[in-house]
Amino acid sequence: MSYDVIVLGGGPAGMSAALNVLSRGRSALVVSNPLQENPLWQAEKVDNHLGMPAQSGAEMLTNLRRHAEEAGVVFREGRVVSAMALEDTWYVSIGAEMETASALVLASGVLRGRKFPGEAEFLGRGVSYCATCDGMLYRGKNVVVLGYTDSAREEAEFLSSIGCSVTYFEKPKTCIIEGDRQVERVTVDGETVACDCAFLLRPAMAPTDLFPGLTVEGNFVKVDRKMATNLPGLFAAGDCTGGPLQVSKAIGEGLIAGQSAAAYCAKK
Ligand SMILES: Cc1cc2nc3c(=O)[nH]c(=O)nc-3n(C[C@H](O)[C@H](O)[C@H](O)COP(=O)(O)OP(=O)(O)OC[C@H]3O[C@@H](n4cnc5c(N)ncnc54)[C@H](O)[C@@H]3O)c2cc1C
Numbered sequence: 001m002s003y004d005v006i007v008l009g010g011g012p013a014g015m016s017a018a019l020n021v022l023s024r025g026r027s028a029l030v031v032s033n034p035l036q037e038n039p040l041w042q043a044e045k046v047d048n049h050l051g052m053p054a055q056s057g058a059e060m061l062t063n064l065r066r067h068a069e070e071a072g073v074v075f076r077e078g079r080v081v082s083a084m085a086l087e088d089t090w091y092v093s094i095g096a097e098m099e100t101a102s103a104l105v106l107a108s109g110v111l112r113g114r115k116f117p118g119e120a121e122f123l124g125r126g127v128s129y130c131a132t133c134d135g136m137l138y139r140g141k142n143v144v145v146l147g148y149t150d151s152a153r154e155e156a157e158f159l160s161s162i163g164c165s166v167t168y169f170e171k172p173k174t175c176i177i178e179g180d181r182q183v184e185r186v187t188v189d190g191e192t193v194a195c196d197c198a199f200l201l202r203p204a205m206a207p208t209d210l211f212p213g214l215t216v217e218g219n220f221v222k223v224d225r226k227m228a229t230n231l232p233g234l235f236a237a238g239d240c241t242g243g244p245l246q247v248s249k250a251i252g253e254g255l256i257a258g259q260s261a262a263a264y265c266a267k268k
Pocket residue numbers: 008009010011012013014031032033037038039040042043044045046047048049078079080081107108109110203204205237238239240244245246247248250
């Protein structure tokens with residue numbers, strides 16, 4: 001199905017963006033991991049968002065989600081692994097499936113932690129962020145899965161089921177990826193394993209991995225006052241655009257990005 005706007009990330013910024021797309025009479029799909037995996041879920045008490053005093057992060061996210069769902073926002077659990085624009089349409093891969101939209105809002109939060117040594121160098125040559133997308137390339141081969149999401153074990157089981165020999169690591173802290181032209185081995189928390197591919201299954205991906213050509217400033221997406229990025233039809237909101245990394249700023253930027261994305265659709 002095609003939507004007017006697809007929102008990547010279902011935190012405060014993404015939910016606010018989607019709600020405001022709907023309030024402008026356009027359809028919106030939010031793609032995100034389960035609410036419980038959102039970093040704010042861990043907050044014991046959030047006391048600086050006006051009108052919602054002393055809520056836990058879990059309560060706040062649940063309330064935001066209920067509001068958005070009741071307004072008609074469609075949510076889909078999954079991880080966006082790639083997105084590209086062809087002519088007037090954005091094609092968004094969610095695992096092995098595809099959705100299309102006229103405009104996108106990137107609301108993916110901040111990527112915590114750095115890339116592992118070798119990760120960027122071997123991306124597409126034995127480093128993958130998506131078991132469903134790339135698993136078939138490694139049938140009958142040795143693969144390593146570094147799982148940081150609730151569904152990572154399932155993805156590892158999928159790889160086993162299609163004939164990969166899988167070594168699984170649950171939330172390891174360190175990883176060094178090495179090889180010549182392709183990945184040949186990884187050293188995970190000090191243990192070296194020979195392999196053809198390392199699947200790094202994190203809840204979030206760096207914006208520049210999702211959108212080659214996206215302009216960033218340091219670790220953050222560069223936007224104008226309409227929350228537009230340098231890529232036509234791509235808007236961004238929330239922590240991914242920079243500080244203050246706070247709920248109120250994320251919700252406010254989500255509103256602007258949602259309205260701007262809806263206006264972009266109206267002009268097409
Ligand atoms: C422990 C803790 C306590 C905090 N306390 C406060 C507080 O008291 N007050 C306050 O104002 N702020 C607080 N914050 C900060 C607040 O959580 C963030 O500012 C806010 O959640 C940012 O919202 P966001 O929507 O931009 O990003 P996020 O809430 O991070 O949401 C982005 C979501 O998108 C998902 N995502 C990323 N990439 C993809 C992809 N490729 N496909 C699908 N989904 C993807 C992420 O996994 C995440 O679930 C706290 C944060 C933490 C971690």
